[in-house]
């Protein structure tokens with residue numbers, strides 16, 4: 195690990211000022227320190243934001259507001275989260291390990307880097323680590339890689355579980371930077387790789403995530419997160435699905451659906467949602483709608499199985515929403 199300086203700040207203003215002069219925020223450090231140890235990330239100056247008052251989880255009207263520094267474990271265990279949005283809790287419990295969840299923050303989770311093995315291998319070409327060096331995964335080991343939103347420059351999936359749920363639930367994020375405060379849908383945080391895969395998110399220089407806001411909806415209790423992976427715990431998703439349905443008078447009135455493990459960013463499936471509206475929530479319509487998720491899919495040499503696993507995971511997650519109701 196290369197030497198670096200660490201500055202602790204106690205106000206949001208001081209944090210933004212420090213980051214504006216090129217310093218990097220550090221929260222739980224579970225991603226950043228890991229990558230610094232491997233010298234994939236080499237920031238010379240860090241700003242420790244853990245003393246900022248951004249850990250609160252609260253209700254505002256029908257919205258759930260989660261501070262950027264709230265820890266994954268605390269969010270998962272919070273009674274309001276479990277009562278209003280159980281699938282947020284479910285997605286957090288399914289991620290990482292208990293030790294990591296105690297350290298890791300929601301803001302850091304959204305900004306975690308890819309888990310493509312080549313990203314961490316200095317002797318392999320990787321456009322994300324070293325722009326214009328190539329992509330070792332396209333003709334290499336790519337069983338865990340994406341089939342949606344890929345480009346000829348990068349095919350890595352976004353690894354966050356809770357991001358998939360937040361995108362499904364139309365959550366927004368509140369950020370503040372040198373140019374003031376703004377909020378936008380969590381979905382818009384994530385860039386497609388295109389020909390600039392090293393640019394992963396839409397935050398402006400010096401912008402700090404303050405909080406995530408999740409609107410309430412009639413679908414939020416009939417909702418489930420299903421994560422399919424190689425091991426039952428401590429493993430990233432091969433495919434995951436966050437599904438929420440509002441059912442009344444025997445038909446689906448509203449649907450929310452996003453998937454993980456298959457897209458270069460958390461992948462919202464509006465076409466699938468639309469295909470279910472006004473239909474009875476049964477396996478037949480789930481199966482028909484789920485096939486639409488494959489629109490634009492581009493499998494790689496080792497991940498054709500995701501073409502089958504993705505619709506199956508969606509169907510199972512939709513069926514499980516009935517069990518949650």
Ligand SMILES: Cc1cc2nc3c(=O)[nH]c(=O)nc-3n(C[C@H](O)[C@H](O)[C@H](O)COP(=O)(O)OP(=O)(O)OC[C@H]3O[C@@H](n4cnc5c(N)ncnc54)[C@H](O)[C@@H]3O)c2cc1C
Pocket residue numbers: 218219220221222223224225226227228243262263288289290291294297298299300301302303304305306353354355356401402403404428429430431
């Ligand atoms: C072994 C292992 C297994 C894991 N498994 C899973 C899994 O199954 N599912 C899953 O979803 N995640 C998983 N993770 C990822 C884990 O959830 C993230 O490492 C963690 O959430 C990052 O949070 P942090 O607070 O530690 O971020 P940090 O490491 O402190 O920061 C990460 C990045 O976010 C930036 N940042 C942090 N906070 C802010 C803020 N408020 N505003 C602006 N920028 C900010 C930092 O500058 C840095 O670039 C795993 C991690 C490990 C190490």
Ligand code: SF4
Pocket residue numbers: 308310311312313319320321322323328329330331332347348349350391
């Ligand atoms: S898939 Fe992306 S992260 Fe992986 S080697 Fe290619 S460019 Fe790098």
